Amino acid sequence: MEVEVVGSDSYGCSAYKTLFETIISDVGKATLIDKTKIILKPEIPLFIFSIRLINKPVNKVISDVASLRQEGNETHLSISDERYAPDILSQLWKNYGRDNVEQQTRFDLVVINGKEDIIAELQVSSGEEVKKDIIGALWRIMPEGIKVRHSIFDGKVITVIATEEIICPEMVKEGSTLHKSLGGVV
Amino acid sequence: MFEVMMYDGGVYRSEELFEAIEDVGGVILQTTRSAQILTVTMSIPGEDKDFISKVCQSIGGEVKCVPLAGTEIAVIGCTLGRHHMPHPICDIAEEVRQYGGITAVMGLARGRGKNTSQISAQEKSIIEEYDAAVFMLGNFKNCIDTKKELFKNINTPVILVCGPPIENFEDNCEVVVSGVGRKAERMKSPEEMKKLQEIGDAIDEVIKNKKTMLEEDPLFIHPAELKKLLEEYEPINMSLRPAPIVLHLDSLRVKISYREHKDYFNSLEVYGRKLKEIARVSESKIDDSSTIIHIKTLSEIEYEDKGKTQ
Numbered sequence: 241m242e243v244e245v246v247g248s249d250s251y252g253c254s255a256y257k258t259l260f261e262t263i264i265s266d267v268g269k270a271t272l273i274d275k276t277k278i279i280l281k282p283e284i285p286l287f288i289f290s291i292r293l294i295n296k297p298v299n300k301v302i303s304d305v306a307s308l309r310q311e312g313n314e315t316h317l318s319i320s321d322e323r324y325a326p327d328i329l330s331q332l333w334k335n336y337g338r339d340n341v342e343q344q345t346r347f348d349l350v351v352i353n354g355k356e357d358i359i360a361e362l363q364v365s366s367g368e369e370v371k372k373d374i375i376g377a378l379w380r381i382m383p384e385g386i387k388v389r390h391s392i393f394d395g396k397v398i399t400v401i402a403t404e405e406i407i408c409p410e411m412v413k414e415g416s417t418l419h420k421s422l423g424g425v426v
Numbered sequence: 427m428f429e430v431m432m433y434d435g436g437v438y439r440s441e442e443l444f445e446a447i448e449d450v451g452g453v454i455l456q457t458t459r460s461a462q463i464l465t466v467t468m469s470i471p472g473e474d475k476d477f478i479s480k481v482c483q484s485i486g487g488e489v490k491c492v493p494l495a496g497t498e499i500a501v502i503g504c505t506l507g508r509h510h511m512p513h514p515i516c517d518i519a520e521e522v523r524q525y526g527g528i529t530a531v532m533g534l535a536r537g538r539g540k541n542t543s544q545i546s547a548q549e550k551s552i553i554e555e556y557d558a559a560v561f562m563l564g565n566f567k568n569c570i571d572t573k574k575e576l577f578k579n580i581n582t583p584v585i586l587v588c589g590p591p592i593e594n595f596e597d598n599c600e601v602v603v604s605g606v607g608r609k610a611e612r613m614k615s616p617e618e619m620k621k622l623q624e625i626g627d628a629i630d631e632v633i634k635n636k637k638t639m640l641e642e643d644p645l646f647i648h649p650a651e652l653k654k655l656l657e658e659y660e661p662i663n664m665s666l667r668p669a670p671i672v673l674h675l676d677s678l679r680v681k682i683s684y685r686e687h688k689d690y691f692n693s694l695e696v697y698g699r700k701l702k703e704i705a706r707v708s709e710s711k712i713d714d715s716s717t718i719i720h721i722k723t724l725s726e727i728e729y730e731d732k733g734k735t736q
Contacts, residue, residue: 248568249565249567249568249590251565251566251567251568251589251590252564252565252566252567252584252589252590253606255565255607255608256565259608259609261609262610262611263610263731266610272581277718281456281651282540282566282568282569283568285540285541367594373697380508380509381541382677383509383538383608384505384507384510384538384539385538385539385540385542385543385567386539387539404539404540404541404542405541405542
């Protein structure tokens with residue numbers, strides 16, 4: 241994760257770089273971020289955070305993270321991406337009940353009376369959730385009083401422009417320029 | 427003059443220490459017991475300090491220096507939001523406790539923001555109840571310059587802790603400790619711990635100055651002596667709150683309602699005088715669950731006596 245901070249206060253810039261790295265790691269999203277550019281102008285005040293993700297956040301279904309096989313009235317699942325194991329299990333419990341889901345090993349599951357094509361399409365991760373978590377982390381990093389915010393989303397790039405009272409067109413323009421510099425489209 | 431010290435040792439033979447404190451006319455400020463470990467913060471007459479130290483050593487404990495014992499310090503953040511709490515405010519409060527002080531952590535109701543931050547008169551009067559106030563601000567010099575208005579005209583010494591080094595703050599606070607801005611994790615590296623010690627030393631220096639000023643015009647009675655009298659009152663003695671009486675340099679916080687116990691406070695006799703003659707007794711600005719007894723100085727009482735005779 242590359243972090244570039246530009247601002248008028250050198251102490252504040254280095255402190256906010258550390259804050260950004262700590263909080264993003266705390267929320268567990270550091271591995272999703274490719275590059276970050278931050279503009280800090282406390283004298284206005286204006287704070288712009290622009291993040292480029294490694295991949296565009298998309299919805300993930302069970303077939304994306306596990307292989308499935310139908311045998312009679314049972315469907316066998318083999319989880320290939322461990323991160324999604326708890327979400328898969330909770331989705332199966334929700335849809336088929338605990339009695340119908342057998343966990344043979346850590347990654348191998350059997351669903352009794354489950355149809356392969358229906359299980360394959362169950363959603364285990366939402367792209368919107370990822371965006372929501374990252375925006376939440378950005379709000380946590382920004383100073384508490386900087387409450388007037390404007391966000392720009394575009395594929396892999398997320399930009400948040402924040403100030404204390406009124407967001408002026410110049411602020412949005414500056415935010416858009418930063419957004420474009422990371423490959424985003426406004 | 428009473429001096430404050432702390433015993434840190436075992437429970438075994440601790441009765442001997444309690445008896446020795448009583449014999450010299452000292453007061454126990456706080457006792458904390460954890461399994462077989464006991465810490466006792468006590469206030470004893472200066473001339474008996476060596477005797478008590480010997481007693482502590484003879485029962486296998488050690489005497490620790492607690493320069494801030496007998497004080498109550500407020501550590502104040504701009505708000506109680508997660509942007510300002512818990513670090514580094516709680517780290518500073520913990521450091522003050524290590525120095526022997528009692529701490530109160532508070533957040534202002536509208537302290538966030540650069541141009542919109544405010545402090546109310548009520549908040550100021552609550553802060554003034556404490557011996558000193560540590561204000562914690564952030565990382566931007568520009569914001570700190572604007573926010574210095576928050577602690578202007580507070581009638582208690584203010585220690586400012588902030589990120590960047592700043593100048594020209596003499597009118598608003600006593601000391602500035604820079605190098606500690608907003609943080610999202612505990613201050614546990616050697617440099618950070620050194621910084622916490624610097625903050626503790628700065629508070630100690632401010633308290634020493636306040637003590638010197640008080641010595642120039644001494645109080646009618648030392649708060650520790652008054653504490654001893656107050657402890658005989660059953661509602662205080664039976665109180666389950668962790669520290670029913672908190673000592674300040676020139677006052678006491680008694681954690682019983684002023685309105686409910688007004689008659690007791692008015693009738694209490696201290697060295698042949700009524701308490702209301704030698705102290706200003708009022709309910710705390712926080713709420714009525716505690717009472718503040720602000721002890722008058724000898725010269726103040728003398729002046730009032732002259733006024734009465736005339």
